[in-house]
Amino acid sequence: xxxxxxxxxxxxxxxxxxxxxxxxxxxxxxxxxxxxxxxxxxxxxxxxxxxxxxxxxxxxxxxxxxxxxxxxxxxxxxxxxxxxxxx
Amino acid sequence: xxxxxxxxxxxxxxxxxxxxxxxxxxxxxxxxxxxxxxxxxxxxxxxxxxxxxxxxxxxxxxxxxxxxxxxxxxxxxxxxxxxxxxxxxxxxxxxxxxxxxxxxxxxxxxxxxxxxxxxxxxxxxxxxxxxxxxxxxxxxxxxxxxxxxxxxxxxxxxxxxxxxxxxxxxxxxxxxxxxxxxxxx
Numbered sequence: 001x002x003x004x005x006x007x008x009x010x011x012x013x014x015x016x017x018x019x020x021x022x023x024x025x026x027x028x029x030x031x032x033x034x035x036x037x038x039x040x041x042x043x044x045x046x047x048x049x050x051x052x053x054x055x056x057x058x059x060x061x062x063x064x065x066x067x068x069x070x071x072x073x074x075x076x077x078x079x080x081x082x083x084x085x086x087x
Numbered sequence: 088x089x090x091x092x093x094x095x096x097x098x099x100x101x102x103x104x105x106x107x108x109x110x111x112x113x114x115x116x117x118x119x120x121x122x123x124x125x126x127x128x129x130x131x132x133x134x135x136x137x138x139x140x141x142x143x144x145x146x147x148x149x150x151x152x153x154x155x156x157x158x159x160x161x162x163x164x165x166x167x168x169x170x171x172x173x174x175x176x177x178x179x180x181x182x183x184x185x186x187x188x189x190x191x192x193x194x195x196x197x198x199x200x201x202x203x204x205x206x207x208x209x210x211x212x213x214x215x216x217x218x219x220x221x222x223x224x225x226x227x228x229x230x231x232x233x234x235x236x237x238x239x240x241x242x243x244x245x246x247x248x249x250x251x252x253x254x255x256x257x258x259x260x261x262x263x264x265x266x267x268x269x270x271x272x
Contacts, residue, residue: 003203003257004250007222010200011191015105019119020097023126030127 093130100143101126103224104150106191110219111154113189113204117161124153147234151216161185206256214249217242 073080101122108121128149136145187201207215213235220231221242232242 003206003253004218004222006196006200006203007207007218008225009193009196010110010189010223011193012102012106013109013190015101015122016119019101019105019122020094023097023123023130026123026127027130030131 093133096129097126100146104146107147107150108154109189109191110223111158113187114185115188115190117157117185121153121157125150128153144234155212206253206260209256210249210252214245214252217245218249221246
């Protein structure tokens with residue numbers, strides 16, 4: 001008996017119309033997952049830049065304060081540094 | 088990538104993908120799941136699709152690979168369930184048996200077709216794919232060769248060997264007597 005001939009009798013069938021909705025849902029889920037991770041990276045980058053800027057500003061303002069103390073000490077004839085001997 | 092274009096592709100190839108998946112898994116729920124996987128992959132990879140290749144060939148290849156992956160993962164799950172049941176001492180977790188549910192098979196032929204498909208599923212992957220494409224999808228040997236990325240001669244040989252192996256498997260199988268009885272009646 002030719003079993004292959006039996007296989008040829010299998011009819012073609014149509015797919016349920018709801019599958020398209022499910023595919024769309026899965027695609028949008030995948031895309032939103034990708035968007036969330038993209039937003040996370042953006043936020044991380046912005047946070048790092050902000051932290052760097054705050055640190056730079058703090059360093060700059062600290063240097064200004066040190067200069068002020070130095071000039072004040074000089075006007076008051078005080079020693080502006082801790083070393084006892086001139087090098 | 089525009090969804091309208093993708094929707095056109097879906098409308099054109101939905102039945103092709105579904106029927107290929109059904110030919111491999113012979114179960115409506117599983118075939119629907121494979122169809123979803125195929126089109127999600129098509130949507131993701133459409134940007135990288137080479138325009139010189141035929142889109143139907145490309146979709147056929149994705150559908151075949153996804154179907155084979157699905158069967159592999161199902162077998163893996165089943166093996167894992169058996170292992171769990173051995174340690175636990177109960178066999179409640181091994182109820183992963185997939186029922187033959189092919190809507191393209193007529194009810195009166197269901198039993199014998201289930202038997203033929205069971206033997207077909209035991210064939211080596213290449214032989215099974217060649218038979219499915221040539222006999223269930225009615226593709227020419229040249230088209231099968233293009234989809235399987237091989238020569239026409241190789242396809243011819245795969246179909247011949249597949250046919251021979253299938254006959255051998257059916258005649259040696261436990262359900263053969265029952266199958267013959269079904270054919271006589």
